Amino acid sequence: MSQRMRINGGIVDRSKPLSFEFDGKQLQGFAGDTLASALLANDIRFVGRSFKYHRPRGIFTAGPEEPNALVQLRRGPYQEPNTRATVAELYDGLHAASQNYRGSLNFDLMAVNDLFAPFLSAGFYYKTFMWPQAFWEKVYEPAIRASAGLGRLSGKDDPDIYDKGFLHCDILVIGAGPAGLMAALTAGRSGARVILADEDFAPGGRLNAETHEINGGDAQGWTASVLSELKSLPNVRLMKRTTVYGAYDHGVYGALEKSTDHLPMSGGKPRQILWRIYSKRAVLCAGATERSIAFGNNDRPGVMLAGAVRAYANRWGVAPGRNVAIFTNNDDGWRTATDLAAKGVSIAAVIDTRSGAAPADVAGATIAMGASIVDTKGRKGISAVTLSNGTTVPVDCLAVSGGWSPNVHLTCHQRGRPDWADEIAAFVPGKDLPVGMSVAGAAKGALTLAACLQEGAKAGAQAAQDLGLTASMAEIPEASDEASAITPFWHVTESKGRAWIDLQNDVTAKDVQLAKREGYRSVELLKRYTTLGMATDQGKTANVLGLAVLAEASGKSIPETGTTIFRPPYTPVPIAAFAGRSRGKDFRPTRLTPGHEWAAEQGAVFVEAGMWLRGQWFPKPGETHWRESVDREVLATRKSVGICDVTTLGKIDVQGRDAAEFLNKVYANGFAKLPVGKVRYGLMLREDGMVMDDGTTARLSENHFVMTTTTANAVGVFRHMEFCRQCLWPDLDVHLISATEQFAQYAVAGPNARKLLQKIVDPEFDISNDAFPFMGCGEITVCGGTPARLFRISFSGELAYEIAVPSRYGDGLIRALMAAGEEFDAVPYGTEALSVMRIEKGHPAGNELNGQTTARDMGMGRMVSKKKDSIGSILSERPELNREDGLALVGFRPVDRARQLKSGAHFIPKGKTPSLENDEGWMTSVAYSPTLGHSIGLGFIKRGSDRLGETIVAADPIRGESIEVEIVSPHFFDPEGERVRA
Amino acid sequence: MIINHPLLGPRDAAEFYYLGDASLLDRPDWQAPDAADKFYEYQYLRDNAAGEHRELWYHEQGDRSWLIVTRDTLTHDITKVELAHDVALAKQADPANTGREG
Amino acid sequence: MRYSGLRVLWEGLTGNKGWQPAWREPEPKKSYDVIVIGGGGHGLATAYYLSNKFGITNVAVLEKGWLGSGNIGRNTTIIRSNYLLPGNEPFYELSMKLWEGLEQDFNYNAMVSQRGVLNLCHTDAQRDAFARRGNSMRLSGADSELLDQDGVRALYPFLDFDNARFPIKGGLLQKRGGSARHDGVAWGYARGADLRGVDIIQNCEVTGFHIENGVCKGVETTKGAISAKKIAVCVAGSSGRVMAQAGMRLPIESHVLQAFVSEGLKPIIPGVITFGAGHFYISQSDKGGLVFGGDIDGYNSYAQRGNLPVVEDVCESGMALMPMIGRARLLRMWGGVMDMSMDGSPFIDKTHIDGLYFNGGWCYGGFKATPASGYCYAHLLAKDEPHPVATEMRLDRFKRGHMIDEKGAGAQPNLH
Amino acid sequence: MPDMTLKPKTPLNGYSETFGATVLEEIAGMGLVSIATPRGGVDALQGAVQSAYGCALPPTGSSTIGNDGAIRLMGLQPGQVFALFAYDGDTAVTEIEKALGDNGYYTDQSDSWAMLHLSGSAAIDALARICPLDLDASVFPDGTVARTVMEHMGVIVLREGTDGFLLMAARSSAANFLHAVEQSVRNVT
Structure with missing residues (x-):
């Protein structure tokens, strides 16, 4: 089986065959294929199962709007669920598998859901699964959840790398179809800085899919010449494989460039780049999307949009069927008939809902005007269609055209609403566009090639002129200007079978009618109740049809019925792309102090402190528990001297x-x-x-x-x-x-702190107690002339100093301090020992200064001067902040000194039940005090300072503990503060 | 969003820190007899306009200027950007001048 | 019409022809006992409890758009009662209890799913704060568990334990937390209220209040004047706009919160997880989409849409926490308008205008509060005194200095 | 007595790497001092700068070069410029004080920043991966200076010539910053 549906023509490169695998089958395609075109070339049309009923589904479109042909692309941790085969560029060795079945694609156990369809109507789950109550979580919900979703994540970390970037331009042109090419060309020639972004790997838009002529030559040739001029302009940046997915405030657009997705491996380069594009003007040339018609069993593999059938034949040289019928309400459907016939594909029938003369001759085809299709046959692929006149025509492909809807998505991203245009029976961009955006071509409802070219040129020129540039309209190439007449036709009401609207989410015309009958009449309610338009395709082919069926059921016009709003992204964007490089250790920067390298050499255990890493403790050989290290550091500091890196302050x-x-x-x-x-x-x-x-x-x-x-x-x-x-x-x-970064700063604390410092402070500076008392500071030099600042301050409660040197000397200073301290058995101490010592001293820190506490709570109420204007002074006087029974920070120690206190325990009076009413406060910080030999804590408790000596319960139900504690002064150690002044 | 900085030109709003209503410039007199009420209103009550809103943005990853940005909260359109320092000085020179037009 | 499995079966066998409208579409009467302004979750719940629990059925709900079009229509559906402060925790625990019996109560399957809510901590200080909070929950009768790193790993082995910038140290788990189907909640309350005779009037915008001598007697609407004994405003997101019509300034700013959903995926994330070193929370819906969000955009906005920096920030946090979601695609992003209050906590209170009541300031946590908010508001409206669990949710608390500031962030709404 | 002289270290240990035609290297041996303008003292400071360096105080967002290239003044924020000059000592402030007297408030920033110089053909493309500023020469010409944010780090960017950029980031996150710039260069070369 080798590409037996491949026919002549197209822009695939037949000199570059590529192998790929689908559901275990080894297949071949060509460079330039998508996975979908290559599957069709190999006559594979049944590629997946629908969400709810697990109905067999085939390739429906040839673009990003695809609802059906979703595959699991790649393998292992590289696997990517729900990938639209219609936009997956074929590469050598591509591996894909179909999704959403139990068993195999062909024999899906869940297909039984289809038999139960009458009981699974819109919103059925809101009405049942409620009894018995316990069954929901144990039985019903697990079952519902198990059937959730389509594709599967690997569960492994995404192994690729991603990048982001920022681009700036005068004019962003979105879409490189005929309108976009002309807009970019006109704007580019004016000298404007232009970005032309196109989601496809082959710019040209519909020109690639049609047999149009431009200036009397083929359209592809014209496209190539425009692209070559654009490439020659230094002020134009052409971005292929780049989807502009969202329009944000003030001309900011989000775009996703797939830089290596078309390659077997990314080769160490970013897989995708998430661009933020800053534009002064944007020209939206996003084209249009074809939509279907609702009729019985319109969902079988082989039922495709007519424009897609034509695209496969014209662009990829693939016949989507051997015997094709066309069902249309407009002239455009007929192009599919004539294009395919010209390529030798047999056209079985053209069924047009409009009466009157057939717009074209199609040799050998049954032509039925004023007719419709009421049903189709075939299980895993369409085999026949039944017409409204009762005749049945055997086919293996049905091309449906319900008309084209302009891709107005980005015009709505700032909540502008589209307007209805009767001429083309479609929504077109409204008046309320994002600031700086204009729309041209099919996206604006101009559905002829000549109009697209003309409008694109005009929009490009206008955008340039708006920016004060001189733009002359490029010569407009000549092309066909034949409008495609359409008579709206949405729904074959005489169909008995289910008529699908949203193929992926299995929403049928009956579901819409039911929702309306049950009162879910606003479009938003309808969407939510039926899930219409909420699948991975966001209803690109379904929304207008759903609205039309709702309008029909309500007896209103479509614009009266409403529209739904389009939200970003235009097509789904991987979460990893939004994250870029910010993951793992690179999630946020790491700040290191100048002494970090030295600390690492000492084997310090580091801890995150905001963005900083700080030494938490410095284990010595033989120490097996962190407490051993911390106790040692505290005791050594209190006994002689310890040194702590406080650069991060x-x-x-x-x-x-x-x-x-x-x-x-x-x-x-x-x-x-x-x-x-x-x-x-x-x-x-x-x-x-x-x-x-x-x-x-x-x-x-x-x-x-x-x-x-x-x-x-x-x-x-x-x-x-x-x-x-x-x-x-x-x-x-x-x-x-x-000046945080300018200085490395170390605390030198302990009875021998001065002696140690005197060894490194240059002799001309007197740091004796008299010359440099507690709370003194000065600019000095150390180690033979290095400038430093010395502060005699203490967090530990010891005789202590903080010494700061320019950061370049931070590494040198810690080494010098430790060398000088050797004779005093100086220890480095980390944040844990720092914390133990500050709790011993009753100093509040982060756990106490948590934004919920006042100076009064902290016992520092009197520090708030009332004699001057200072921030916070007035509002700190509010009555509830000054209650008699307000919180106060006090100390706690376990009545049984062997017990350990726990932070987060709540204080309950002895003999009372632990409940909210009896809750009097909580323990904020605890430590084991090696100095005192037992656990100590700080905490807030009502009227705390009046209750010293009282015993109370520290209840910790979450850890199943409850211990009696004594309320004491928070100043556990050296309460008179004699040591700091020594 | 883009904030057109009066000194630096257009900058991504991501460089800025947002504080809130520009009325935070109008800190009450601490010695006024009704200071408690005035500070309460200053600190807690907001017009919360649906429409034109004067608000404080700090160019933290930029020139460290506090700016007063006039922005429509319904559309996000920005119509005016001033240096808060200039506005505060003008207000100090003429307390009746709140910076609001009209 | 009562909904049941049997009914679904019967209708399925008879062509689904017998289903009746879930609610009426009445025209407004001239007067009501109570008018609830706002047909979002809280407004509908208020009407439901007024009519079903407090015997007040002459009630209208006025909704300017379609019912449920407020923030109940776009949120990340998390329910939990893991609060710290006494002003909040009993209230949210009441809400949790109401969630637990909700579906049988209003005969609509809102898919309340108690799959567990896990908050992760990454520092010792966070763990201490979690212990304090977990104990507060226990003291209020809620469930809570403190997990260490191994405990977290056992539940969620796919989190980044080995290469994280901010290592996971543990977590606070509330097993009874989870999610509910947000639209189903709105529809269940609407249907339940309608069955008791409440008029739910869609596309009816309030354009002004009738206030005479300090008494509110009714409202002007796009469907004409309607009078009532009591007017209950319940329009979080638009509180500022609506209350301005009554001449009130509020301790509230309106901000945009974005939320995100991925393409549908086979089940992979069993419960609700929140990151503690960045702004990110996630769960997986019954349909398979990863539903996630993070911080508010941070600037005042009524525009119902946000911008890219926050989208990227949320996804960065997501990838930092669970790098296995990288290849899942973000399908839809949207923005809702939040009443961000000055201390991060809500209001259910009378105003200084007689007959005018206010419910708002829910920040971005209103969904979980829906049942208790409706219940307590109905209680206040019916009895003119606050429900015992909502006594601190007063408008005058800032003047008194009695803030309910869970985060300790102070009077800056975008920090809550 | 042993020699206790402290050895200085640069933030990036003298990093230098070439990527094709693009060069990334640490810049060291520079003095960097912030000069704040006393309120009401702009004319005095301007005069002092003019007579000491022969150049003007730059407006915020641009720079001026004095003493034939020996010093560059960068306008970082209203009322504050950074003076950048070749200097290897420990008292950069003294150098400025000598020149400008008490006409400004000076703070040493020499040790606060890690400095990288990126130049060559890929410089702009590489920076586009992390820098939100428009660095096109039409918008960001030679001598333009700006503070912005790259990969969550505050960065000062100074354009020097057509494809050269001096980048300064906080010293404490120097390694992360180097990693970010280096990764960008690798991703585009």
Whole structure:
């Protein structure tokens, strides 16, 4: 069986045979084939099963509108479900399989559904499967779910790579058919930056599928000459295999380029590229889509759209049948008859719903005017048609033309609605187009070649002129201008058999009528109730027909009945393409500190902190549990000295004559009088009075401050301060710039911190307790002249400093610090030990500063100065935020010291049932304190500060635990703060 | 969306951070007798216009300007883009000038 | 007409000729006891519970488009009651209980499917927050489970555990959560309300309120003036526009939320999953489509459509979480208008105008709330006092300082 | 006493790679200082810049070159320019202070950014895969500077000549940034 349906002509390359496999059969096609044309060439027409009734289905169209011929393309993790065979470009070794059956395509067990069709009418599932209640989840739903969907994902990670890109143009021309080619040519000649995008791998649109003549020569020759001129223009970018799938605000279009889908393997290059195209003008030349007619059993393999039958013969040199009938309501259907006959394909009959004289002679064919087809025969392929006059004609292919619908999809993407045009019995673009878009050619309802050429040229010229360019109308090539007369005809009402409207979702005319009868009369309700137009083809061939049948049932006209809105994408786009490179480790950037490499050498375990990676702890040989490492780091720090990389804290350089006043406004506590050379803790509120962030700010000179923020809030705080600066207090002389990246910063903490630092701080700087007291700061040099900043601040509660050097020296400094610390047994400590020490000290951090808590909750209410205007001060006074029984941050320890506290436990008074009414607060942070030898926690509890010493239950039902805890001061360690001043 | 930045020309809105209604510039006087009510209204109540809307966008991945963009919330059409700093200064010079036309 | 398997069988045998309209298409009367403005899910549910549970049947639902054309007609159909705060959790748990008996109650199969909702966590702080939330749920009588990484892997082995930028550390699972067929919910409530005599009036837009001396006495509509003792606004997404007609400014902004569905696929994702290191949630519908979404676009909009940056952001998160969906194709994207409130939580309250009631501010979580929202609103309308689980959903809570801010994001609607 | 002198490291360890006619390399040894204009002090700063460097303060979005190419001023945001100059020391601010006195507020940015130079025939096509800006010479001519976002990273782009671009991204994500640019070049060459 070797391409026995291949006939002469077409633009396939017969010198390049390609092998492929379909459902296990080895077959051959040619370069230039689609999978569909190659299947038809091999006389394979039954290619899939429908969604609901599992009816045999064949290839219906020759384009992206295909509802039936969906295949599973490629194998293993490369497999791609629901691929339309009609647009899948054939390559050597292509592997495809049919979908949606149990058993085999030929013997599908689920085909039994077709027998039960009377019970599976539109919306049947809303009316049943409700009893007994338990059966829905156990029996009915699993059964329904099992029959869901068509194709199958592999379940494996998509192995291909994808890319994205951004293109900018003056004029985007969508579609490279006759109108698009002329638009691009005219615009391109004006000097405009033009992008011409076409979804096909062979530009030309319908010109490839027809036997038109242009300027007296064949249309393909004309296409080639236009393409060659376009390629020669440096200001024109021609993009094949590129579908413009969506129209977004302000001239932004989404496009998908299939860069390697036509190749056996992608060869390390992106499989697809998702382009964002920024245009000043767009000319939509997307052509038109043919639609069917509803009649009995109009869904069998071999029933095809007439334009598609013609396309297979003309473009691909394939006869879709040996004995073809045509059923049409317009002249265009007759072209299929004449084109096929000219190629030697036998035409059995032409059935035209219009009365009057036949528009053409077709040798040997039965001509039936004013007639229709009421039924078809054949199980896995059509074998005969029955006419309204009772005659039966044996056929193996039926070409149906119900007229053409302009592809108005992109005109509706910004919710514009199309208008109905009686002349062509179709929707055409409405007046409310996306800004900058114009429409030309068949997409606008111009259904003759001459009109397409003319309109395209005009639209291209107009777009260029709109942009101030000089565009002269290109010479319009001569072509046929014969309008295709149509008399609307939608539905053969005398058909007894089911008449399909939506082939993929198995929606029939009866379903539409039933929905209407049951009150689902708005088009939107109809669509939802019947699922019309909701399959993978989005009803491209079905929507207008469905509307027509609804209109017929309602006794209204189509425009009175309505239209459905088209949403992006025009054709489906892989999720991976939208993701581009952002997956796996590349999902988001990773920020590393200058000390990262050193930490990695120490075997640090890293943890994500926002975009940063931070050392969480530094295991030593022999340590098997993270707690061992963390306990050791805490104890060593408290005993001697530890070093922690705190580079990730946000740093903001604040300068200006009014910098102090500015800080006084953005912080709740006072900053105006902070002396030079000093650091102060700052509490920043949101305007709603909740705590936004905290940190320290140092005054380096009269007009120069450096602020630190938490790692998590660095970006948000900077943005907020720019808002305050630009929008609230625009007259202040204050300037902000982030210095987070500029410095590597380390905390050096512990009783020996000073001694350690004295070894590296250059001798001219005195950092003794007197010269450099707690909360002092200064610009110094270290290690023989490297500039540094030193801050005497402490999060750990120890004598501690933070030292910052330019990032280039960050690696050097940590090595120098560790070397200098060797004699003190200095340890590096990670974020866990940092957290343990701050909990021991009762310092709030992220779990406490969660955006739901106030300064008062934190026990810092008095820091909110009422003597000045600062962000958040007024709204923090609202009554519910100042209740007597409000939350307060306190410490907790287990009554049984051996027990471990859990974050997220809720506090319930002893003896009360754990319920919402008895819920008094929750545990925010817990740690094992190696210093104290037991578990400790911080948490918010009602009237907490009045309840020190009380025992309460920390209920943790989600982990099945409930333990008694004692409410204590949050300052577990060195409550008087003596160590920091040592 | 594209925001036509007054200094930089058209930029993808993805470079910006959106805050909300430009009335957030009109921060009340903290010492006014009805400051509590005024701050409540300032912080929480919105016109939420279906149509022309003046709103604050921050060019975070750009020049760090806060902009006031006049945009139609029904169509997304943008008719005016100003530097918020300029508007805020003008308002300070003349408190009656809210930047709104008419 | 009662729906049942037997009825489907009988109709199938007799050519499906006996099916009657699911609801009437009445013209509005001159006056009603209660007018519900908005024939979306919440409005229809309100009418249903008013007529079926509170004995008030002289009710009209006024819908400017077709019934169910609000956000009930376009959402990602998730139901869950996994909230943290006391102002929310009991309310959503009531909703969950109503979902559990809904279909038998209103005799319509809305395909409530309790397949489990899993929230993933990627940091210790998130896990702590999940524990706190899971415990809140338990204290309110809801179900919750805290899973570690192995627990998540056992449920969803196809997630990216090995190469993730933000490794999965565990999750909060609510097994009773799941999804429901959104249109079916609207239609079930509509049919159930209609059966009790409620007039559902489609294509009837409210153009103004009749307010005299601080009392709301009726509405102007495109089908004429209609009076009522009580007017119940229930138009989330359009709350600002409608309440402006009564002269009210609200703590609400309208934002666009996009949602997405893929082509139909054979079952592969059993339950509902939300990513914790980006904006992405996903489930698979009964028809096989992957239904997913993420963050709102972030700018005020009534345009019912969004833009590409969010589409890409959502798909990036999806691919980061489950790279096996890469070759599934996104079939349709759409945008709905959300009432984004100042603390991320809703309102069911009287207004300062007598006779005028307000229900809105549902942010992008209104679908799951549909039954409880309808029930509690009906309760408020019938008894003039809030239902016990909705006492905190008040309009004046910001003035008092009693926010219901689950995320702690503050008074910036696009952060909720 | 042992020599404790700290050794500086560049963000990308001197990366340099050639892809056909396209070259991607790290730029190091540059001083980068932000200069903020004091409120009301634009004329003074302008005058100081003119006399020190012989060029004007650039408007936001463009750059000027002073001292015969020894320094480039880039207008990054209203009231703020970045000065870029060849400098290997640790106190870049001092260099600017010497030239401009107290006419501006200065912040050292030399260590804040990883700098890559991309040049050659594929440069524009490669950048089109990650950069949302229109880099066509008609829109983005020589000397144009802009901050934008590429693969979720903030990037400053400066055009130098017909097909050369200086790209600056946060030092902490230097490796990711290099990966993004390198991948783009590979995808188009």
